[in-house]
Amino acid sequence: MKKFLGAAIGNCVHVGGVVNFLRLVEEEGHKTEFLGAAVSIDRLINAVLEKKPDVVSIGFRLTPESVVPLLNQLQNKIQKNSLQNITWIFGGTKPVSNIARKYDFFSKIFDGTEDLDDVIQYIKGNNLREVKTYFPQNLIDRIDSKYPYPVLRHHFGLPSLEETFKGVKKIAESKVLDIISIGPDQNAQENFFTPEKMNHDLDGAGGVPLRTAEDFQKLYECSRTGNYPLLRCYSGTSEVFKFAELLKNTINNAWCAVPLCWYNVLDGRGPREVLNSIREGQQLMKWHGERNIPVEVNESHHWSLRDAHDTIGVVMAFLAAYNAKKMGVKHYIAQYMFNVPPSMHHKMDLAKMLAKIELIESLEDKTFKVFRQVRAGLASLSADLDVAKGQLAASTYLAMSIKPHIVHVVGFSEADHAAKPEDVIESCKIVRGVIRSTLHGMADMTQDESVINRKNELINEAKVLLNALKKIYTESYDPWSDPIVLTDAIKKGIIDAPHLRGNPNAKGHLETRIIDGKCLAYSRELGRAISEEERLSQLFSIKADYITIA
Template sequence: MKKYIGAAIGNCVHVGGAVNFLRLAEEEGHSAEFLGAAVSIDNLIDYILEKNPDVVSIGFRLTPDSVIPLLNELEKKIYDHKLENIEWIFGGTKPVAEFAKEYKFFSKIFDGTEDLDEVIGYLRGKKLKDLVIDESQDIIERIRSRYPYPVIRHHFGLPSLEETYEGIKKIAEAGILDVISIGPDQNTQENFFSPEKMNHDLDGAGGVPLRKVEDFEKLYRSAQRGNYPLLRSYSGTADIFKTAELLQTTIKNAWCAVPLCWYNVLDGRGERSLVTSISEGQELMRWHAQRNIPIEVNEGHHWSLRDAHDTIGVVMAYLAAYNAKKMGVKNYISQYMFNVPACIHHRMDLAKMLAKVELIESLEDENFKVFRQVRAGLASLSTDLDVAKGQLAASTYLAMTLNPHIVHVVGFSEADHAAKPEDVIESCKIVRGVIRSTLYGRVDMKNDTVVQARKNQLIKEVKYLLNTIKSLYNKSEDPWSDPVVIADMIKKGIIDAPHLRGNKNAKGTLETRIVDGKCMAYSKKLGRVVSEEERLSELLDL
């Protein structure tokens, strides 16, 4: 740990930046002392000689020409008193910082364009490029190197290969995010290893058309610049183990997203049966666990996106984490999609996420660590792009309540068009602005009494449903991870969603309503919303 001192020099009285920097230094475990505003060079040197600090941070935010005589005087006295071994830092406006760059005794110059993650990284003695090289693009190390500042992720994939490659280069050079999630088109996800099955009229539908191993390799090379963002990609919906190997050997897949109940006949994104896809999904989790690759199981929000009531959304989020742990996953990335359904109230949304966090993190032990990833709901963004920007900021503000390790940025443009590089960069800047404003000292919305009451009610309902599953399927050794049981629960409607109506692989009879901003199960027979006990009694004649 180091001893820091800071001061605004000359006649500069602007001390906010210096004070905030020293506060961050203290939070990182260093000692820090602020000398005040308008400190003369002589007084600064006298104090340095008395206290012998490791780092001196000086600030100046007046006109650029005014700083030159001050820095000339400081430079002379540094050499006169043999203070070259001290680490000197400068902070000021961008024009002033340009003058400061001419003085070689400064080891670091901040001009106000830096974000908090860069400042935190500096205080921890880490440079991002060195971190990436040293840690072989390890997402967990990248998270730990900067927390509480979250890692930033964004989806990217255009219908043109070349535009995607050039876009990745532009995004990487902007240094604005940490993880680019590649979005392949559906032909890639389903038929990369059986190209004869592709319908080429659909090339580029939903993402980038990757057809050769070399296409993936070029994605990786495109990202080797700027802040060296990690890459990851959607999993395949067929030949999933071949796809996993492909992603690992080409783009060094930062982590794998594995569905538990999807990418099959249930959502039409594959031809696998429910039992087969659940079994294969579990084995895919195990495959990555054996290679110490983190896993994300996107499950809870898939049900909420299909208007399942909040209880089912929380149950499936918990079962996703439960299955990952059972398959030996050590590092689990738990995604919390806010604003789903889009009309859910912020209080009720936060309560639902807090219920998920509490239940999922109850599974943690020395062999199973959970990392929180938050994001806005895609369907919640307006087609009016200016409105969508506000919605993205509002969602991020709410999501920061969870103290996330990763923020999955949803491009504000997505309701209108697939995000272009400029949209990705602007969306990430919007989110970074929210993070900068909320990382320290924000209102703790978790303590809202309405939020806590709803969270506790949800946990009670969730436990009732989980215990009912165990009771109904007591012949199974572990019904919560039994593919046959999970498929049967969906077939019988114990786990269900209104959007599955007419799907022969599901019950599809669940009715839900938004009441007081929360998504509730509804009984047409009773003409009102119902508790989980009432819903299951009516469904199963219990």
């Protein structure tokens, strides 16, 4: 524990910076004392001699010229009283800070461009000198080093390989991002190991045309600068284990993202049958769990993106986590995509996420740890880029209500064009600005009565569907993780989405409507929204009783 002394010097009365810094210091377990505003240099030195602090933090936010005599006087007093062994920190505007940098007794200078996590990392340092910062190179350590400030992730991948290399380096050097999520094109995801099957007219469609292991290795090399961001990449949609090994060996894949029921004939991302893809997805979870690599099952939002009602979104979020735990995953990344469908009300969106959290985190024990990842819904951002920036900020503010470990930043430009390095950096700065505003004293929207009521309603409805799976598939040892059951449930419409209509691999009969900001199952015959029990009774003659998830 260190002792910090703070003051605004000269005739400066702007104490906010010093006070906020000392508050962060206290939260890290150190002792602080604040002398106040407009503290003279003589008074400051007397306090230092009396209280013998380890660190002195001074602030000045007036004109640059007026700080010069103050710092000259302070320098003389430090030398006269042999106070060079104390760590001196300065905070001010950029012009004033540029003046302060001419005085070598300052070990650290904050000019207001730093982000909150930068300040926290500085305070957490073993010493308070300006030293090279260590950036943890695995996800869990990176999260632990920053929380409650979340780590930031952003998707990046341009149709040009060379431009992607340059972009990764530029993003790393900006230090705004902790994880660069590489997006390969569909040719790479589907046919990396069978290039003869590629349709080269589609090279670069949807991402970067990675074609060799050396391409992946160069991406990693380009990221070895700035804040040394972690890299991760989408999973392959064929030969998934060879692709996983490739990612592990070339970019040190920060975590695996794999769907439970998708990337197959359901969504056209590959030729795999649903049953085979579920089995492969489970085994891919197991493969990563055995190697202590975190796993994200990006399942739930795929159903919501296809207008499935909220209950199915909650159920599939739970089943994704349940299957990951069953497969031996130790560190689970639960992704919460807000604004899906885009017309949902914020209150009801938050309630849906809280229902997911309650069910998913009921699975936690000493072998299974859940980390929350939030993001804006891609389809919710306007093609008007100025409007999209506001939407990104609003979505981030809402998402911070659930205290995430990871913020998946969605580039504000995505409705208009794939994010360029400049777009990635600007999007991250927008999100960082929101996060900075929410970490202390944010209104707790999770305690809103209508949010709580909807959350509880969704949990009960989700239990109806989960129990129905057990009632219908009594011959299965565990219907919640049985690939045959899950495949059949999609085929029969127990798990369904409106956008699957006409797909021979699904029922595609579900109808939904947005009513009072909720996405609800809807019956044309009855002309109203229906409960989960009513919906299932239309498919089967069963009564789905409530259950307790253990």
